[in-house]
Amino acid sequence: LRQRGLILNFLYVTKFCEKLNGKMTNCMYLKNIRRFCILLAVCFLPVWACPQKQQQQQQQQPFSFSTPIKNDQMAIFKRYYIEKMIDYGKVIFADSYRSPVENIIEYLRKLLEKVQYYCMEISNWKNSTLKEPCRQDLSFMVCSFSDFLNGTATKLAKLCDSLPDEAKLACVEESNQKIYSNFWVIKVVDSIGKPPAGIFQGNLLFLGSYEECLDISVSRSQNQNSGEAKEETFQGKHCSIMIHLPRFHMNTIKQFPFTYSNNKLKSDSLTEPSLQWGICMPKTCSAVETTKISDLIYPNVSSMIKIRCEEPQALEDDAGSIVMVVIGCALAFLVIVGSAMDFWYQYKSDTSKKIVKNSHSSKNNLNIVEFDMVNQDGASHHANAVVEDSYDWKKCVILSFSIPRNLSELQLINPDHIQCIDGIRVLSMCYAIFGFSVLFAMNNIDNALQAMDMISKFYAQIINSAALAADSFFVLSGFLVCYLFLNRAEFHNALDPMHWVLFYIRRAIRLVPVYVVLLGFVALLFKHVGDGPLWTGSIPSFSSQLGCESSWWTNLLFINNFFGQENPCMGWTWFLAVEVQLYILSPLLLLLYHYSPRVALTATSLLMISFAVLHAVIVVVNDYPPSYVGTTNLSELEKLDAYVKNVFVKPYSHCCSYLVGIALGYFIYKMKNKPYKFSKRTRNVLWIVSLLFNATTVFGIYDYAKGAVCSAMRWSSTAKGFYACLSRLSWPITIAMIIMLCLNSKNCFVNRWLSMRMWKPLSRLSYCAALIHPMITATLLLTLRESFHVTICNVIYNAVSVTCITYLVALVVYLCLEAPLSKLRIDILSYDNLSDSFTLKI
Numbered sequence: 001l002r003q004r005g006l007i008l009n010f011l012y013v014t015k016f017c018e019k020l021n022g023k024m025t026n027c028m029y030l031k032n033i034r035r036f037c038i039l040l041a042v043c044f045l046p047v048w049a050c051p052q053k054q055q056q057q058q059q060q061q062p063f064s065f066s067t068p069i070k071n072d073q074m075a076i077f078k079r080y081y082i083e084k085m086i087d088y089g090k091v092i093f094a095d096s097y098r099s100p101v102e103n104i105i106e107y108l109r110k111l112l113e114k115v116q117y118y119c120m121e122i123s124n125w126k127n128s129t130l131k132e133p134c135r136q137d138l139s140f141m142v143c144s145f146s147d148f149l150n151g152t153a154t155k156l157a158k159l160c161d162s163l164p165d166e167a168k169l170a171c172v173e174e175s176n177q178k179i180y181s182n183f184w185v186i187k188v189v190d191s192i193g194k195p196p197a198g199i200f201q202g203n204l205l206f207l208g209s210y211e212e213c214l215d216i217s218v219s220r221s222q223n224q225n226s227g228e229a230k231e232e233t234f235q236g237k238h239c240s241i242m243i244h245l246p247r248f249h250m251n252t253i254k255q256f257p258f259t260y261s262n263n264k265l266k267s268d269s270l271t272e273p274s275l276q277w278g279i280c281m282p283k284t285c286s287a288v289e290t291t292k293i294s295d296l297i298y299p300n301v302s303s304m305i306k307i308r309c310e311e312p313q314a315l316e317d318d319a320g321s322i323v324m325v326v327i328g329c330a331l332a333f334l335v336i337v338g339s340a341m342d343f344w345y346q347y348k349s350d351t352s353k354k355i356v357k358n359s360h361s362s363k364n365n366l367n368i369v370e371f372d373m374v375n376q377d378g379a380s381h382h383a384n385a386v387v388e389d390s391y392d393w394k395k396c397v398i399l400s401f402s403i404p405r406n407l408s409e410l411q412l413i414n415p416d417h418i419q420c421i422d423g424i425r426v427l428s429m430c431y432a433i434f435g436f437s438v439l440f441a442m443n444n445i446d447n448a449l450q451a452m453d454m455i456s457k458f459y460a461q462i463i464n465s466a467a468l469a470a471d472s473f474f475v476l477s478g479f480l481v482c483y484l485f486l487n488r489a490e491f492h493n494a495l496d497p498m499h500w501v502l503f504y505i506r507r508a509i510r511l512v513p514v515y516v517v518l519l520g521f522v523a524l525l526f527k528h529v530g531d532g533p534l535w536t537g538s539i540p541s542f543s544s545q546l547g548c549e550s551s552w553w554t555n556l557l558f559i560n561n562f563f564g565q566e567n568p569c570m571g572w573t574w575f576l577a578v579e580v581q582l583y584i585l586s587p588l589l590l591l592l593y594h595y596s597p598r599v600a601l602t603a604t605s606l607l608m609i610s611f612a613v614l615h616a617v618i619v620v621v622n623d624y625p626p627s628y629v630g631t632t633n634l635s636e637l638e639k640l641d642a643y644v645k646n647v648f649v650k651p652y653s654h655c656c657s658y659l660v661g662i663a664l665g666y667f668i669y670k671m672k673n674k675p676y677k678f679s680k681r682t683r684n685v686l687w688i689v690s691l692l693f694n695a696t697t698v699f700g701i702y703d704y705a706k707g708a709v710c711s712a713m714r715w716s717s718t719a720k721g722f723y724a725c726l727s728r729l730s731w732p733i734t735i736a737m738i739i740m741l742c743l744n745s746k747n748c749f750v751n752r753w754l755s756m757r758m759w760k761p762l763s764r765l766s767y768c769a770a771l772i773h774p775m776i777t778a779t780l781l782l783t784l785r786e787s788f789h790v791t792i793c794n795v796i797y798n799a800v801s802v803t804c805i806t807y808l809v810a811l812v813v814y815l816c817l818e819a820p821l822s823k824l825r826i827d828i829l830s831y832d833n834l835s836d837s838f839t840l841k842i
Contacts, residue, residue, distance in 0.1 A: 187212055287311070334398065339402050456705055475661040477583070480665065483669055589604065607659055628644060660736050
């Protein structure tokens with residue numbers, strides 16, 4: 001109470017607010033507090049009235065104003081106090097403020113002035129660069145909003161009550177007309193995105209209501225004041241404004257609980273956050289025109305924003321999409337015809353068997369009842385031999401699309417097949433899908449900071465290291481290439497040119513058709529699959545329409561891991577390009593294993609060590625991350641994209657895994673002819689060593705992922721190079737060791753589990769699943785109407801959903817495309833009667 005200067009200053013400010021007629025936004029708040037301050041000022045009236053007593057008090061207890069007050073200010077304070085003290089005393093406990101309705105009316109009045117201004121402005125934009133339909137619809141929308149506000153303010157203020165009866169009725173009717181005929185514009189306002197909760201947790205997606213905006217459809221003839229009423233329909237269109245927020249200053253980043261770099265940080269949602277704001281615009285306004293409108297309202301604002309509008313192209317107007325639809329219909333037709341023909345031949349076969357049984361068939365009829373057997377491709381053909389003599393190649397092609405036949409082949413198990421690799425392949429595929437689904441979900445989340453904290457958890461390293469699943473596939477690929485080659489080399493001349501011609505042709509027929517069809521689907525038809533505020537028709541960071549238009553040829557040549565990485569098309573198929581590149585070079589080493597195994601093993605060991613060291617040198621020299629893993633360290637996160645493009649997707653980063661697989665194939669081939677059993681003690685030691693190496697590779701990155709602030713705990717370039725070198729060897733060697741132990745002790749629990757029959761069909765679907773799962777992930781996440789909230793349960797739910805749907809779609813693709821082409825490939829390009837069921841499957 002002794003700080004009287006503060007009270008006087010406060011009264012002076014509130015008096016100044018009244019002179020401004022309430023134009024200051026904080027004046028109402030000040031008036032709320034002023035009443036209490038006046039009561040406090042009453043305590044000082046005797047002090048002002050008795051200067052002598054004031055001096056005595058000052059002598060007894062020193063006092064000074066906290067804020068110096070000039071003489072003219074003091075005069076204003078005293079005069080204002082004397083004039084208003086009695087009035088304030090009378091109404092000190094009365095409500096001297098406007099009611100909430102009055103506040104709403106005042107707010108509507110100010111908003112109405114602004115909207116009426118833009119209504120007139122848009123009407124004068126006839127000479128602007130906007131197209132006339134867009135300008136008219138925009139004028140209709142804004143002026144309708146003006147009419148709605150006018151009618152609402154009139155009704156709330158009860159302006160019609162002061163008019164005579166006849167005028168009052170007309171006023172009320174006009175107000176109701178303005179409100180109810182323009183009520184649709186409230187849906188426009190309601191569909192616009194609003195700031196949600198959790199902005200400081202990284203929630204920068206103000207998406208709005210997508211469906212509510214698209215459902216708006218109203219005749220423009222309803223407008224009464226715009227002067228542009230026509231018998232046309234106004235329709236809404238959802239647009240998204242990407243607002244690039246200012247980059248964090250380094251002093252701000254220093255306050256974050258992770259390390260920072262003085263270098264330019266990566267432009268991502270953390271270091272340069274981008275706010276997405278959903279708005280509702282007329283359907284006749286394109287994204288370019290919406291950008292022009294923003295510049296007309298706020299000049300040069302387009303340099304800070306990027307606008308994207310939902311402008312789907314009609315399917316019937318897209319020639320490329322029509323081609324893909326025709327191809328899909330043709331495949332569906334072949335499947336239906338092939339299945340119907342297969343059922344017909346099955347029916348005839350059953351009828352013939354009954355005839356044979358009733359007539360006690362002789363030896364001349366044995367060819368009818370002995371057909372149900374497994375042919376050279378390992379698939380049962382049921383009883384189709386009834387018409388075998390009448391088959392020609394056309395019927396073979398049609399029957400290869402039979403769903404019953406392909407389903408039976410999908411479940412068939414070849415006894416000569418190494419069954420434990422089926423379980424390893426499926427588990428590796430699920431691991432890759434799980435990691436990709438989590439990685440892709442980070443693009444549109446509402447708790448980015450919590451998601452970054454999750455990366456630093458110990459258990460999260462299981463998902464953070466999911467990229468290791470790719471090396472599991474390369475081990476299996478190298479193993480099968482070497483193992484199958486050495487088996488065939490027993491019956492064929494390894495130097496026969498035709499052998500190597502078929503070696504590459506069979507591989508091309510195995511991979512290319514499915515790849516080409518799915519590539520066409522992504523490039524031409526995928527954009528029509530979904531919609532929503534997050535949907536762009538592309539797969540962010542992995543595939544874009546522009547990339548598919550410019551670099552599709554790199555995919556067909558399997559060089560997309562070297563070219564077109566800035567605008568990729570199916571960027572996740574880098575693994576296929578690497579596998580093909582290594583497959584092309586593999587004969588050099590395969591021939592060496594056939595003719596000189598010792599030299600081949602020595603060369604393999606030297607190459608493995610060389611490529612592991614090369615990987616480490618590249619990481620150390622360029623100060624790259626040690627592997628494809630996330631971290632909370634922003635300076636390291638900046639380099640991750642460069643590491644992936646320049647190192648991770650290149651063949652020399654995965655040569656170690658492929659070479660380990662080739663060496664494993666040789667050892668398994670030798671063990672087939674000369675079985676060798678490990679002792680129980682040796683097996684137990686090898687199992688423990690394998691599990692420890694696997695766990696070390698996965699969880700050894702924990703300190704790096706935490707992004708340690710302390711420089712003593714921060715990973716140096718040497719430490720990153722050390723991990724980069726060892727991880728290239730430890731993971732593939734342990735995978736090879738697990739396969740070796742499973743084959744050495746077939747009765748062990750792990751081998752029995754990995755060799756279960758349920759893995760076989762899923763294993764045959766792995767190639768299709770590897771190509772399809774990013775499309776499924778993008779479709780599920782980008783068609784959401786709201787942002788994704790990262791929690792452990794949500795992440796697991798999303799990953800399991802993606803995995804299940806991926807394998808269902810992969811089954812359809814397999815039955816309609818992969819299985820028929822595989823059957824034709826076997827029939828046309830088979831060497832002899834050797835089983836080809838163990839053909840390389842990625």
